[in-house]
Amino acid sequence: MKFRATMLRKLGLLLSTVVLVVASFALTASPAAAETYTVKMGADSGMLQFVPSTVKAKPGDTIKWQMNKLAPHNVVFDGDLAKSMSKDKLLFAPGESYESKIPEGTPSGEYTFYCQPHRGAGMVGKLVVE
Numbered sequence: 001m002k003f004r005a006t007m008l009r010k011l012g013l014l015l016s017t018v019v020l021v022v023a024s025f026a027l028t029a030s031p032a033a034a035e036t037y038t039v040k041m042g043a044d045s046g047m048l049q050f051v052p053s054t055v056k057a058k059p060g061d062t063i064k065w066q067m068n069k070l071a072p073h074n075v076v077f078d079g080d081l082a083k084s085m086s087k088d089k090l091l092f093a094p095g096e097s098y099e100s101k102i103p104e105g106t107p108s109g110e111y112t113f114y115c116q117p118h119r120g121a122g123m124v125g126k127l128v129v130e
Contacts, residue, residue: 036062036099039125041073041091041115048118050125058130059106064099067091073115073123075100081111081127088116102129 035058040051046069055063065075065087072090076082085100106129115123 034058034060034062036064038064038066040066040068041075042067042069042071044068046070048115048121048123050113050115050123053125054128055125056128056130057102059102059104062099062101063127064097065091066097067094069094072117074117075113076116077111077113077127079111081106081113085111085113085127090117102127 037055037057039055043049043051048070051068057063063085067073071092071094074090075085075087077085081103084103087098087100089098091097108129111127111129113125113127
């Protein structure tokens with residue numbers, strides 16, 4: 001009987017140790033941090049384009065829209081992201097910027113964005129939500 005009690009106590013200590021080790025790993029593991037991507041509004045060469053023209057990101061990530069050359073520029077999305085990601089305000093000064101956060105729960109897919117004043121000139125880009 002004493003042997004059985006000793007074995008049960010040792011087994012309990014072993015299980016408690018395993019649970020503590022597993023719990024400590026779970027508590028110290030950090031979730032993936034959200035990223036911030038910078039998109040230039042106007043190329044360094046002066047072309048009317050977004051650089052990069054395609055951005056791959058995840059919900060929760062942020063896109064920093066930075067005025068570069070040949071003002072004015074803005075960023076407009078159609079469809080599901082129009083309200084949360086569009087920035088109708090025109091930027092004029094190099095270095096001026098604003099940020100848009102991709103809403104949590106945004107479905108995976110491709111979303112087109114454009115500069116309102118220069119859409120006809122081909123200033124269009126694509127956001128790929130993974």
